[in-house]
Amino acid sequence: xxxxxxxxxxxxxxxxxxxxxxxxxxxxxxxxxxxxxxxxxxxxxxxxxxxxxxxxxxxxxxxxxxxxxxxxxxxxxxxxxxxxxxxxxxxxxxxxxxxxxxxxxxxxxxxxxxxxxxxxxxxxxxxxxxxxxxxxxxxxxxxxxxxxxxxxxxxxxxxxxxxxxxxxxxxxxxxxxxxxxxxxxxxxxxxxxxxxxxxxxxxxxxxxxxxxxxxxxxxxxxxxxxxxxxxxxxxxxxxxxxxxxxxxxxxxxxxxxxxxxxxx
Amino acid sequence: xxxxxxxxxxxxxxxxxxxxxxxxxxxxxxxxxxxxxxxxxxxxxxxxxxxxxxxxxxxxxxxxxxxxxxxxxxxxxxxxxxxxxxxxxxxxxxxxxxxxxxxxxxxxxxxxxxxxxxxxxxxxxxxxxxxxxxxxxxxxxxxxxxxxxxxxxxxxxxxxxxxxxxxxxxxxxxxxxxxxxxxxxxxxxxxxxxxxxxxxxxxxxxxxxxxxxxxxxxxxxxxxxxxxxxxxxxxxxxxxxxxxxxxxxxxxxxxxxxxxxxxxxxxxxxxxxxxxxxxxxxxxxxxxxxxx
Numbered sequence: 001x002x003x004x005x006x007x008x009x010x011x012x013x014x015x016x017x018x019x020x021x022x023x024x025x026x027x028x029x030x031x032x033x034x035x036x037x038x039x040x041x042x043x044x045x046x047x048x049x050x051x052x053x054x055x056x057x058x059x060x061x062x063x064x065x066x067x068x069x070x071x072x073x074x075x076x077x078x079x080x081x082x083x084x085x086x087x088x089x090x091x092x093x094x095x096x097x098x099x100x101x102x103x104x105x106x107x108x109x110x111x112x113x114x115x116x117x118x119x120x121x122x123x124x125x126x127x128x129x130x131x132x133x134x135x136x137x138x139x140x141x142x143x144x145x146x147x148x149x150x151x152x153x154x155x156x157x158x159x160x161x162x163x164x165x166x167x168x169x170x171x172x173x174x175x176x177x178x179x180x181x182x183x184x185x186x187x188x189x190x191x192x193x194x195x196x197x198x199x200x201x202x203x204x205x206x207x208x209x210x211x212x213x214x215x216x217x218x219x220x221x222x223x224x225x226x227x228x229x230x231x232x233x234x235x236x237x238x239x240x241x242x243x244x245x246x247x248x249x250x251x252x253x254x255x256x257x258x259x260x261x262x263x264x
Numbered sequence: 265x266x267x268x269x270x271x272x273x274x275x276x277x278x279x280x281x282x283x284x285x286x287x288x289x290x291x292x293x294x295x296x297x298x299x300x301x302x303x304x305x306x307x308x309x310x311x312x313x314x315x316x317x318x319x320x321x322x323x324x325x326x327x328x329x330x331x332x333x334x335x336x337x338x339x340x341x342x343x344x345x346x347x348x349x350x351x352x353x354x355x356x357x358x359x360x361x362x363x364x365x366x367x368x369x370x371x372x373x374x375x376x377x378x379x380x381x382x383x384x385x386x387x388x389x390x391x392x393x394x395x396x397x398x399x400x401x402x403x404x405x406x407x408x409x410x411x412x413x414x415x416x417x418x419x420x421x422x423x424x425x426x427x428x429x430x431x432x433x434x435x436x437x438x439x440x441x442x443x444x445x446x447x448x449x450x451x452x453x454x455x456x457x458x459x460x461x462x463x464x465x466x467x468x469x470x471x472x473x474x475x476x477x478x479x480x481x482x483x484x485x486x487x488x489x490x491x492x493x494x495x496x497x498x499x500x501x502x503x504x505x506x507x508x509x510x511x512x513x514x515x516x517x518x519x520x521x522x523x524x525x526x527x528x529x530x531x532x533x534x535x536x537x538x539x540x541x542x543x544x545x546x547x548x549x550x551x552x553x554x555x556x
Contacts, residue, residue, distance in 0.1 A: 053437070075436075075439060075441055076439040076441070078439075079436075079437065079438060079439025079440075080439060084437050086437075091431070091433060091434060092434055092437075093431070093434060094426070094427050094430040094431045094434060094435075095430065095431075096426075096430045096497075097423075097426060097427065097430060098497075101423055101426075104420070104423060105423055105424065105427050105434075105435070105438050105440075106438055108420050108424075108438070108439075109438045109439050110438075110439040111439070113419075113420035113421045113423075113424050113440070114419070114420055114421060115416070115419045115420070115421055115422075116419060116420055117418055117419060117420075118418060118419060118420045118422070118423040119418070145497060
C-alpha cells in the first residue's frame, strides 16, 4: 500500500521564484491498484512522481511505501521499493551497454552489487524468456547494443527491466508520450499485461485523458498541486473524456483553456 | 632502429600499458577526465624507489605504489564528489599537490636504483639477455592486469560502474550509488598508474619527480590509437586495444626519433608526441567524413 498524506512541496522557498508545486496531497493506494494520474502542465504530476521516487524532498507531509516511511529509504532502499519507467526512452537504459547488460543492471535493482559475474547463463535464460513475451525478436539480440533499438523497443525493454526485480511501487512517467501512436498502443497493452502478471501497485502519469480512463482501476486528477478528482469503480467505467472535462470545469469553477488535456 | 632500441620502445609501451588501462577506466568507463595521473605516476615511482632503497621487498614496494596511486585518486574523487569541484579542476589540484608530495617522499628530485634488488632481479641471469627479460616480464604482468580488469568490468559492481559513466540517472534509479563507483573507479585507475610508475622506476633504475609530465597525453594516445585500430564494443578487446595502442605509440615515437633523415633529436619528443596524438584523433574523423 502507498500512503501519501499532507504532502507539500515548495521549490525555491523564500525567493521571488517560489513555486508551491504540491499543496497538500492526500492519496492512499491499496496494494495492487493501478492508478492513472492526470493534470495539465504545472499541476504537480511530475513533482508527485518525483517525491515517490525520492528525487524530490517533501517540504511537509509523509509518504509511506508498503508500511515503510519513505523519508528513511534512501538510495538503494528506495530503489528496492520503487521501479520506474521514464518518458524519454533514452533515459531508462544505457545505450552503450548491451541488452543483456541493461537487464542485468535492472535485475540487481536495490540489491548489493558484488564481484560475481553480472550476466550468468541462468540469468541470460531468464532474460531471454522475459524478452520473448514482447514478441519483438529481441530474445535473439541479447548481445546487441541498446542504442541499436528504436524508441518503442527501448521503452518495451524498460518495462521488462522495471519488473525483473520485485518492487512495491511501479512509476510510469508519461512512458508512451515520446512514441508514435502504434508503438504507444503496443507499449500500453504490454504495460497492462506486465502489471496484470506481477500485480504491482502502479502509478501512471499521463497527459492523455483517453489513456487515463482506458487503463487502470482508478483515475486521479491533479490541479495546482491538489487532488481535484478521484474516480474509480462504476462511476469511472461509464465515464467519458467529455464527462471528465465537464466535471473538471465544474469543480474548478473556471474555464479550461488548456487543450493539452484533450489530446489523445 | 636497432633491435635494442625496438625492444626498449616495446618495454616502455608495456610499462605505460598500465597507464592506458587506468586512463581507459577514468576517461572511457567513467567519463571522468582525470589528470591526476601526471602526479600518481611519479608518486608510484617515488614510493617504490624509496621503499626498495629502505630494504623493503620490491613486490611489497610495488603494491605500496599501487595503494599510494589509489589514495591520490581518492583525493581527486573526494574533491569532485564530496565538494562539487569540477572533475578536471579537481584532478589538476591533486596533480600539482603531488609534485610537492613526491619531492617530500624522495627527499630530492631523483633517486637512483642502481644495484638494488627489484622485482626483475630473480629473472635476470636465466639465460635471456636483459633487454628481452624486461619486456617479457612486464608483458606477463600486463596480461594478468588486463584479464583482472576485464573480469572486474563484467562483474555486477563493474557493470554498475559502466552504467554510472554512461547514464548516471538510470544507474541511480537502479539503486546504484554513482558516487561510490566514481570513488572506486578513479582509485583503481590511479592505482594502476601508480603501479606503472613503480615498474618504470624498477626497469629504468631511477625515479624522477618530473617523469610524470605528459603521462595523461601518453595514456590518452594509447587509448585513442587502440580504439582506432580495434573497433569493438567488447570490453576485453577494448582493453587489449589500449595495450596495443600504448606499444605502437612508443614504436612510432622511436621510429620518428631514430630516423636520422628527418633530423629530429631527443628534445623533439614532446612535439612528436603532440603530432602523433593529433593524427590519431584526426584520422577517425577523416575516415568517417570519407565514408559519409
